[in-house]
Amino acid sequence: MEDILIVEDEHEIADHLARFFQASGFSTSHIDEGTGVVDAVKRKQPSLIVLDLMLPGKDGLSCCKEIREFSNVPIIMLTAKVDEIDRLIGLEAGADDYVCKPFSAPELVMRVKAILKRTKNQVSYQLLTVDTDKQLVFYQKTKINLTSLEYALFSLLYKYPERIYSRQQIIDSAYPDLRDITDRAIDSHIKNIRKRFKQASVEEKIIESVYGAGYKLVLP
Known part of the structure; x- marks a missing residue:
């Protein structure tokens, strides 16, 4: 389910938007x-952000610029300002x-659906991009052959x-139909994934081992 992050200090407006988005099949x-x-964007990795321009703590324009430093997630600016120059500044910020x-x-909601349709499977965070339809992984523009x-x-x-x-959670979630997958097989797959990133000249350690617990992905 696609998730919409609503950034709005007026709770009545935020609740109103949430009801409409949820009625249209989105989580919010x-x-x-x-x-x-x-x-929150780094942690939640939403499908789209509805971002109010005037916010307490930090304005929406600054938030938009910072988000664009690590993600191309679609952003719709929401504001009471109507001047053309304000619109242009918002668009220039990303x-x-x-x-x-x-x-x-x-x-x-219609605008959100149109943007999500246009950007489907193209949203990326940090340097990694995953095309879920084609089951492809890219680091920047380099394809990782998995x-x-x-x-x-x-x-x-x-x-x-x-x-x-x-390891058991990985087996249950990633390979629910392959009950012959073992812990050693998981370790082998992790080793091979790391090797394939290294073959693509990626020096960052994408998957880390957590002693006694398992594995986690670390965004570069």
């Missing part, structure tokens, strides 16, 4: 101030669209960066 999360936005208050929630079993494991870790998975 909400932040009401600007200082925690960047960390916003994909600009909606002025008061607005029509159904129209905003087997289907390696991709299944990698895509599981990629969904929740920094989350530690035990």
Whole structure:
């Protein structure tokens, strides 16, 4: 399910948007101030962000610029300002669209759907990109050649960066139909994935071992 992050300090507006998005099949999360936005985006990795321009703590324009330093996630700026120059500044900061208050929630939902359709499977965080339809992994523009079993494991870790998975959790989640997969096989797949990144001249350690616990993906 695609997740919409709503960054809006007016709770009535945020609740109104959440109801419309959820009725259209999206999941939603909400932040009401600007200082925690960047960390939340890195942690939640939403499909799209509805970002209010005027926020306590840090304004939406600054948040947008910081997000663009590590992600191309679609951003729709939401604001009470109507001057053309303000719209241009928002778009130059990296916003994909600009909606002025008061607005029509159904129209905003339609805009969100159009943007998500256009950017489907193209949203990336940090230097890693995963094309879920084609089951491809890229580091910047370099393709990482993974087997289907390696991709299944990698895509599981990629969904929740920094989350530690035990070997048994990986077996249950990535290979539910392959009960002959063993702990040693998981270790072997991890070793091969690391090797394939290294073959692509990626020096960063993408997957880390956590002693006594399992493995986690670390975004470069």
